[in-house]
Amino acid sequence: MDQAETDALWAVAESVAEAARRETLKYFRSRELRTETKSADFDPVTVADRAAEDAMRRVLAERRPQDAVLGEERINTSGTSGLTWVLDPIDGTRGYISGTPTWGVLIALSDETGPRLGLIDQPYIGERFMGGLGRASVSGPLGETRLGVRATTVLAEATLFTTFPEVGTEEEGAAFRRVASNTKLTRYGCDCYAYALLAAGQIDLVIEAGLAPYDIHAPIAVVEAAGGIVTDWTGAPAHGGGQVVAAATSELHAAAMALLAP
Amino acid sequence: MDQAETDALWAVAESVAEAARRETLKYFRSRELRTETKSADFDPVTVADRAAEDAMRRVLAERRPQDAVLGEERINTSGTSGLTWVLDPIDGTRGYISGTPTWGVLIALSDETGPRLGLIDQPYIGERFMGGLGRASVSGPLGETRLGVRATTVLAEATLFTTFPEVGTEEEGAAFRRVASNTKLTRYGCDCYAYALLAAGQIDLVIEAGLAPYDIHAPIAVVEAAGGIVTDWTGAPAHGGGQVVAAATSELHAAAMALLAP
Numbered sequence: 001m002d003q004a005e006t007d008a009l010w011a012v013a014e015s016v017a018e019a020a021r022r023e024t025l026k027y028f029r030s031r032e033l034r035t036e037t038k039s040a041d042f043d044p045v046t047v048a049d050r051a052a053e054d055a056m057r058r059v060l061a062e063r064r065p066q067d068a069v070l071g072e073e074r075i076n077t078s079g080t081s082g083l084t085w086v087l088d089p090i091d092g093t094r095g096y097i098s099g100t101p102t103w104g105v106l107i108a109l110s111d112e113t114g115p116r117l118g119l120i121d122q123p124y125i126g127e128r129f130m131g132g133l134g135r136a137s138v139s140g141p142l143g144e145t146r147l148g149v150r151a152t153t154v155l156a157e158a159t160l161f162t163t164f165p166e167v168g169t170e171e172e173g174a175a176f177r178r179v180a181s182n183t184k185l186t187r188y189g190c191d192c193y194a195y196a197l198l199a200a201g202q203i204d205l206v207i208e209a210g211l212a213p214y215d216i217h218a219p220i221a222v223v224e225a226a227g228g229i230v231t232d233w234t235g236a237p238a239h240g241g242g243q244v245v246a247a248a249t250s251e252l253h254a255a256a257m258a259l260l261a262p
Numbered sequence: 263m264d265q266a267e268t269d270a271l272w273a274v275a276e277s278v279a280e281a282a283r284r285e286t287l288k289y290f291r292s293r294e295l296r297t298e299t300k301s302a303d304f305d306p307v308t309v310a311d312r313a314a315e316d317a318m319r320r321v322l323a324e325r326r327p328q329d330a331v332l333g334e335e336r337i338n339t340s341g342t343s344g345l346t347w348v349l350d351p352i353d354g355t356r357g358y359i360s361g362t363p364t365w366g367v368l369i370a371l372s373d374e375t376g377p378r379l380g381l382i383d384q385p386y387i388g389e390r391f392m393g394g395l396g397r398a399s400v401s402g403p404l405g406e407t408r409l410g411v412r413a414t415t416v417l418a419e420a421t422l423f424t425t426f427p428e429v430g431t432e433e434e435g436a437a438f439r440r441v442a443s444n445t446k447l448t449r450y451g452c453d454c455y456a457y458a459l460l461a462a463g464q465i466d467l468v469i470e471a472g473l474a475p476y477d478i479h480a481p482i483a484v485v486e487a488a489g490g491i492v493t494d495w496t497g498a499p500a501h502g503g504g505q506v507v508a509a510a511t512s513e514l515h516a517a518a519m520a521l522l523a524p
Contacts, residue, residue: 101364200291
């Protein structure tokens with residue numbers, strides 16, 4: 001892929017992000033936000049979620065009709081290019097309906113080997129983390145700066161993030177706590193924003209379970225572009241979803257994996 | 263206090279917030295951020311914390327020399343007016359050093375009965391929640407809007423926030439979980455930002471323990487101005503710190519207190 005092609009793909013990715021930003025902000029912190037229940041568990045789907053995915057799909061239908069699209073909310077569409085756009089209009093719906101600024105719009109472009117380009121957008125802050133195809137940067141309130149993981153190699157000096165204290169099943173939760181009890185600091189509640197902070201060199205480790213593919217494609221691209229490592233808990237590629245461990249360094253990644261193993 | 267006096271006090275409070283915003287943003291997400299350890303537990307104090315409090319105190323020394331100042335980082339100064347500025351330069355230091363956008367600058371003006379005016383500022387987002395002396399508003403990325411709690415009266419429909427899953431001592435943690443297990447949704451990790459979300463009508467309940475007075479004066483003023491209730495776990499005034507329950511409605515407050523009682 002030459003520079004003109006990668007520039008064109010990034011331009012599409014940013015247009016897709018702009019479309020989602022408009023729709024998600026229309027409803028964010030609105031008092032009229034309606035939620036539905038997807039299943040017996042509390043899993044809110046908002047009007048915004050669907051409006052944002054529809055807006056993203058309209059941009060892709062016009063500018064990249066040759067690519068497939070995999071999104072959280074709508075039926076997958078196939079393509080002819082071998083490339084798939086993987087979309088999560090609102091990652092962290094619970095955070096979104098609670099008004100927190102740590103949900104995000106996830107956009108990835110992937111081939112059969114995994115994500116090539118990824119974007120984590122936080123519309124309320126106006127912040128965009130971008131990685132892949134030669135890019136590793138964040139734009140936001142402090143301007144545009146390069147992404148890069150930090151050099152932490154031992155758990156005792158690491159800051160670990162996850163979304164819920166329970167972290168998946170009971171066994172997965174126990175495995176998580178084996179790692180957490182050996183870190184300097186463990187924090188909760190960030191959804192995709194934790195991967196952005198890892199890529200920005202602010203934290204060292206993210207461990208989650210029970211993810212869907214659209215939850216993790218964009219974070220993989222962003223973290224890898226920043227020099228970090230993302231795999232499942234056995235060290236295999238993580239873009240299929242499920243269990244994920246993302247680390248700033250290979251040493252930290254190995255230390256976490258050793259404690260996550262049953 | 264007449265309108266001119268309250269306007270003047272709000273102008274001072276906003277100047278104090280601007281001073282803190284500059285200092286805290288100088289160091290936020292800096293790769294060189296140094297932390298010290300206050301005690302055996304991990305309790306980072308940053309260069310930014312002290313620089314911000316010093317900058318806030320300089321504004322107050324010039325514009326309100328007659329008022330006392332109580333801050334987290336420096337020695338208290340006395341006054342002659344019967345009013346005390348209560349300052350926390352960075353509430354949520356752990357969030358700050360992790361790069362999250364949910365820490366805040368807390369500024370309150372209090373008399374012997376408690377806070378009269380409170381301000382929760384999030385410098386990175388550029389967002390300011392203000393309550394007291396006739397004001398209840400937030401300014402930020404979406405412009406300026408009025409604050410107001412929502413009308414949730416039962417735990418089963420409530421969203422509950424706290425900072426750490428442990429919530430203080432073992433007994434306090436158990437009491438918290440009695441409430442949490444009866445809510446619709448429980449989220450972690452927001453520090454003072456949770457009170458801002460409560461005042462903005464986005465969540466319904468905040469429960470914490472082990473707070474210092476400077477952690478809670480500003481949140482009390484903001485939440486009360488928005489129509490909410492803040493007390494300790496027994497229903498007494500909370501501005502002395504310790505255990506805090508903040509609720510959108512009196513019904514929800516009573517329901518939480520009933521489960522928090524030993």
